[in-house]
Amino acid sequence: MNLLIPFKFDNHIAHGAFVVIDTGAAEMLDMRAYDPAVRGLVAQTMAAMPLLATHTRFEGRINLQFQGERAIKLLVAQVVQREGAPLTVRAMAKAAPQIDGSYAELLSDGVLALMLEPADDAQPSRQAMVPIDGDSLSESLEGYFAQSEQLPTLVRLAAEGDRIAGFMLQRLPLEHTKATEEVWEHLAILAGTLSTNELLTAEPETLMRRLFANEDWQLYEAQPVNIACRCSREGISLLLLSLGRDEVDKIVAEQGKVEIICEFCGRDYVYSRSDAATLFVAEGSEQSQLKH
Structure with a gap:
């Protein structure tokens, strides 16, 4: 079962979450013939999105999107968060064939951005750039939190086979805590010892006891995570209606059908x-009924 498991320290110095995904990710990744390096990066975005939802705590959609000109042309990951519903995650990439390279090489000559789209239309959407620094998506997200949110954050993402996992530890504002910056630095050092193998193989509670054996913390109720696309024939129909009859008729005349x-x-x-x-x-017919 795919789960997001939040936690918090009793002294309010930090909070965070684990995400464990072992169902549905392989099926979505197999929809495209990704080279291994690209597949690994797309998988890591699937782990990152629930962690970002934990941080923002709002209803709506969060998009992580990259557009470039060289290795990876497009990378999109989304998580939708609704009260009382599982988190829904999907991700994809378009890339040049037979590519390999480091994280920075894959995302060279492009822009990585994080976009927040609240479900409430009265709330404004927000967008921020994510620095493509360091050797991994984890380091880029840490840079985003440090620069845009002014919140020191540690992120770990891992993917192997059909299993994907993630971990986030984030310091809370010091004015709201009973601890000091030194306490946070101690927790960050402990969390920094978390290995990729541990993240992929051990249960979150086991990891918390192993990493923070002498600290007081609480794990909160796990939230289910669905790896699933939200596309539907209804949604595609609305897209075609937005194009207008003339445009759709033109496509049908040229191709004999509309295929999306x-x-x-x-x-x-x-x-x-x-x-x-x-x-x-x-x-x-619907428009006619509305007029009457």
């Missing part, structure tokens, strides 16, 4: 000539 393949899950949505006509007839 979801970038995330690879699902193929096909609209025949009659399907497209029915779609706009139905819209016209």
Whole structure:
């Protein structure tokens, strides 16, 4: 089962979370023929997104997106957070064939950004740049929190086979804590000993006892995480309606149909000539009823 498990220290100096994913990720990753380096990076974004949701604590969607010109052309990871519902995560990448290289080489000549889109339309969306520094996505996210949020943060992400895992430890504002900066630095040193193998193989409670044996902390109720695409025929139909009948008719005239393949899950949505006509007839009927 895929879970996000938050924790907090009793002295309020820091909080964080573990994420463990062992179902659904391989199926989504297998939708595209990724080279190993690209596949590993996409997998790590799947682990990162629930951790980012823990930090923001709002209803809506968080996007982590990269656009470049060389190795990786596009990288998109999303998590949707709704009250009372599991977190839903999806991710994909478009890359040049047969590529390899370090993290910085894969994301060279491009921009990595984090976008927050609240479910409440009255709240503004936010966007911030994520520095492509260091040797990993973990270090980039740590840089984002240090620069944009002014919150020292330690992030670890790991992926091997069908299993993906993540860990985040974040200092809380000192004015709200019963501890000192020295206490935080001690926790960060302890957390820094966490190995990739431990993160992938040990249970979160075991890791907490191992890392913070002499500290007072609490694990909170785990939240389920779904690795799933949110695409649907209804959503695709709305997209076609937004294009307008003239544009859709033009596509049908050229190709004999409208075919849209979801970038995330690879699902193929096909609209025949009659399907497209029915779609706009139905819209016209609804608009007529609204006018009356």
